[in-house]
Amino acid sequence: MTIEELIAAARNGSTRAAGRLLSLVESPRRTEVLTALGRHVARVIGITGPPGAGKSTTIAVLVAAYRERGLRVAVLAVDPSSPYSGGALLGDRIRMAAHINDADVLIRSVATRGHLGGLAEAVPAAINVLAALSYDVVIIETVGVGQSEIEIAAVADPTVVVLNPGAGDAIQAAKAGLLEVADIVAINKADRDGADQTVRDLHAETDAPILKIVASRGEGIVELVDAIDAHHRADTPERRAARARSQILSLALSAVRTRPDLDALATAVADGEVDVYTAAASLFTSANVNENPLSTLQ
Numbered sequence: 461m462t463i464e465e466l467i468a469a470a471r472n473g474s475t476r477a478a479g480r481l482l483s484l485v486e487s488p489r490r491t492e493v494l495t496a497l498g499r500h501v502a503r504v505i506g507i508t509g510p511p512g513a514g515k516s517t518t519i520a521v522l523v524a525a526y527r528e529r530g531l532r533v534a535v536l537a538v539d540p541s542s543p544y545s546g547g548a549l550l551g552d553r554i555r556m557a558a559h560i561n562d563a564d565v566l567i568r569s570v571a572t573r574g575h576l577g578g579l580a581e582a583v584p585a586a587i588n589v590l591a592a593l594s595y596d597v598v599i600i601e602t603v604g605v606g607q608s609e610i611e612i613a614a615v616a617d618p619t620v621v622v623l624n625p626g627a628g629d630a631i632q633a634a635k636a637g638l639l640e641v642a643d644i645v646a647i648n649k650a651d652r653d654g655a656d657q658t659v660r661d662l663h664a665e666t667d668a669p670i671l672k673i674v675a676s677r678g679e680g681i682v683e684l685v686d687a688i689d690a691h692h693r694a695d696t697p698e699r700r701a702a703r704a705r706s707q708i709l710s711l712a713l714s715a716v717r718t719r720p721d722l723d724a725l726a727t728a729v730a731d732g733e734v735d736v737y738t739a740a741a742s743l744f745t746s747a748n749v750n751e752n753p754l755s756t757l758q
Contacts, residue, residue: 466484486570486586502590502598506602518646533564533566616703
């Protein structure tokens with residue numbers, strides 16, 4: 461099928477065609493797909509937090525809440541790439557299995573494929589595809605915790621950080637930089653001991669709203685959805701521009717890291733043939749004129 465035929469089929473409800481379009485935006489044909497679709501915008505909610513915090517369970521009940529409102533929902537679960545196959549790890553998708561037979565819910569696992577940030581390089585394009593296919597809400601789940609996870613804030617509004625009571629989650633999240641981008645903090649498994657203390661600890665680290673939920677029982681989810689909606693209404697052009705700037709910088713960095721001439725420049729610096737500042741400047745100059753950066757040093 462041509463791209464135009466795939467788009468038509470996907471808009472007529474074909475999940476296979478939608479999946480094929482999402483695969484194409486992870487390929488060299490990305491620009492071709494995006495040109496055919498045009499520019500579209502969807503609500504994007506980011507979910508991140510430590511492994512085992514209950515991100516997938518939280519997403520499953522959020523999907524149910526939005527479906528009760530009659531909204532179409534897509535989930536992009538961004539997983540670490542296999543170092544051998546480049547494929548995505550699908551182990552915890554089983555927690556979202558309740559929605560598999562819902563035609564208005566699409567769940568897609570996306571491999572990071574070497575992109576060093578917390579989001580796959582194709583995620584912005586995938587969001588555009590899903591918006592073009594009339595999905596009202598796109599929920600993105602990232603791989604775990606670390607400085608790279610801050611990248612989720614570049615595309616999501618809001619970013620929800622899911623933590624558990626006790627176990628030093630609040631302190632670890634602060635050290636990892638997660639609280640710097642947390643628009644909302646959800647303390648999952650809040651029926652456990654230590655939940656109130658964790659809330660107090662977090663109030664000392666962040667001004668973001670802090671909610672207690674028990675995702676496995678659906679408790680606190682209505683309040684979480686309300687907090688997400690309230691944050692979205694408070695969004696500003698300045699915040700949107702800041703997110704776009706971060707997104708551009710992240711993708712630009714990935715493009716620079718994969719340039720085949722980077723190794724030659726590194727060797728030249730290591731051998732003392734050129735200083736690191738000149739090498740960096742020449743790399744950006746050659747990116748603009750599509751030439752070998754070493755030629756600009758001669």
